[in-house]
Amino acid sequence: MSNQPVFVTQPYLPPLEEFVPYLEKIWGNKILTNNGPFHQELEAALGQYLGVKHLSLFTNATLALITALQALRISGEVITTPYSFVATAHSLMWNNIKPVFADVDPQTCNLDPARIEEMITPETTAIMPVHCYGRPCDVEKIQDIADTYGLKVIYDAAHAFGVRHKGQSVLQHGDMSILSFHATKVFNTFEGGAIICQDERTKQRIDYLKNFGFANETTVIATGINGKMSEFNAALGLLQLKHIDRALERRRQIDRYYREQLRKIAGLVPMTPEGDHLNQSYFPIMVAPDYPLSRDQLYEHLKHHNIHGRRYFYPLISDFPMYRHLPSAQSAHLPNARQLADRVICLPIYPGLSDAQAQSIVQVLASPAKKLTIQVEPIDLADAAPSGLNAFDPFERFSNLGAVYSFAPPSLMDAAAVK
Numbered sequence: 412m413s414n415q416p417v418f419v420t421q422p423y424l425p426p427l428e429e430f431v432p433y434l435e436k437i438w439g440n441k442i443l444t445n446n447g448p449f450h451q452e453l454e455a456a457l458g459q460y461l462g463v464k465h466l467s468l469f470t471n472a473t474l475a476l477i478t479a480l481q482a483l484r485i486s487g488e489v490i491t492t493p494y495s496f497v498a499t500a501h502s503l504m505w506n507n508i509k510p511v512f513a514d515v516d517p518q519t520c521n522l523d524p525a526r527i528e529e530m531i532t533p534e535t536t537a538i539m540p541v542h543c544y545g546r547p548c549d550v551e552k553i554q555d556i557a558d559t560y561g562l563k564v565i566y567d568a569a570h571a572f573g574v575r576h577k578g579q580s581v582l583q584h585g586d587m588s589i590l591s592f593h594a595t596k597v598f599n600t601f602e603g604g605a606i607i608c609q610d611e612r613t614k615q616r617i618d619y620l621k622n623f624g625f626a627n628e629t630t631v632i633a634t635g636i637n638g639k640m641s642e643f644n645a646a647l648g649l650l651q652l653k654h655i656d657r658a659l660e661r662r663r664q665i666d667r668y669y670r671e672q673l674r675k676i677a678g679l680v681p682m683t684p685e686g687d688h689l690n691q692s693y694f695p696i697m698v699a700p701d702y703p704l705s706r707d708q709l710y711e712h713l714k715h716h717n718i719h720g721r722r723y724f725y726p727l728i729s730d731f732p733m734y735r736h737l738p739s740a741q742s743a744h745l746p747n748a749r750q751l752a753d754r755v756i757c758l759p760i761y762p763g764l765s766d767a768q769a770q771s772i773v774q775v776l777a778s779p780a781k782k783l784t785i786q787v788e789p790i791d792l793a794d795a796a797p798s799g800l801n802a803f804d805p806f807e808r809f810s811n812l813g814a815v816y817s818f819a820p821p822s823l824m825d826a827a828a829v830k
């Protein structure tokens with residue numbers, strides 16, 4: 412076994428030489444930030460790519476979430492999910508808003524609309540759902556509830572870059588959606604994020620808020636913050652956009668491969684559906700009781716083979732010290748979220764994951780299932796690759812990882828019993 416670790420993700424980076432002309436421009440015009448030319452260009456290009464009209468770039472998604480709540484003047488209580496990254500609830504706390512946790516649907520991992528409705532009180536002003544793993548929430552039902560009770564909806568769409576729902580961008584739903592362009596995300600600008608809103612006036616207000624509240628040189632309209640994306644990050648975003656479709660396609664190939672192979676292993680169940688409308692940002696699997704190891708044992712087993720899956724989302728947000736005292740944080744109230752937190756693990760998936768690595772990961776997953784005969788198929792990417800992939804070959808640079816990641820296959824082929 413090689414010492415080369417495989418992590419749950421690895422940032423996609425375009426060829427460095429392609430970035431140099433962007434840097435030369437920045438060095439030439441000396442515009443580093445404050446809504447510079449790359450910033451303006453990226454806002455327009457992303458809006459077009461994602462199919463949304465009003466998009467405001469940010470330093471990161473956490474500041475974007477905090478600012479979105481400010482822009483909508485949300486206060487009191489907000490209903491949200493415990494099954495997410497901690498920034499979701501933290502953004503409420505930074506606004507002195509009380510998070511109220513509602514349970515999730517055990518299949519989709521997203522807020523269950525029926526559970527949202529149960530948690531509404533006179534103090535409730537908004538709902539903050541998360542499109543977990545990029546899988547769209549039940550946006551229609553959530554909007555119905557919001558309309559009925561007069562609530563705002565702010566989607567934490569950190570995972571949902573490029574995701575479509577019924578043929579349109581999922582980001583068009585709710586009052587605002589927030590994207591993350593963090594290094595671990597499908598589309599990265601090193602750090603970065605964006606708010607998508609529904610009209611130009613709201614975008615204008617968001618733009619004031621992210622620039623300390625300045626509306627012009629001498630007017631400050633609110634206690635704004637510094638949430639501006641720099642020219643460096645915006646330039647990188649423009650370059651990343653040129654590569655995004657092929658990077659997404661590679662994710663799809665790996666997703667399809669895992670799915671096909673996991674059908675042969677009892678007890679490991681993919682938690683996201685197949686589909687080109689999703690972005691394959693994560694590959695979460697449920698470790699069911701008929702798999703020989705518990706989720707935590709599997710986590711250790713993978714680690715032993717230098718494969719670092721992540722238990723997203725464990726612990727639940729509601730278990731952290733700043734939340735666990737809340738009545739809505741109690742375990743009995745969140746049985747589905749609790750079960751997912753105990754049973755789900757995310758497998759490595761990213762454009763640079765080599766065929767050999769993907770194959771090895773499946774073999775390691777299969778190895779504890781002793782009574783199993785499984786033929787781990789190699790990925791035949793040459794067939795699956797979209798035309799142009801080979802010419803461009805952004806993944807070639809990573810293929811050396813496959814070579815050093817040598818894997819001694821477990822003696823699966825000898826086993827007698829079939830699942």
Ligand SMILES: Cc1ncc(COP(=O)(O)O)c(C=O)c1O
Binds near residue numbers: 495496570592
């Ligand atoms: C669901 C969710 N919300 C918010 C964030 C915060 O994003 P950022 O790191 O861009 O602040 C992340 C991840 O980083 C996330 O996964």
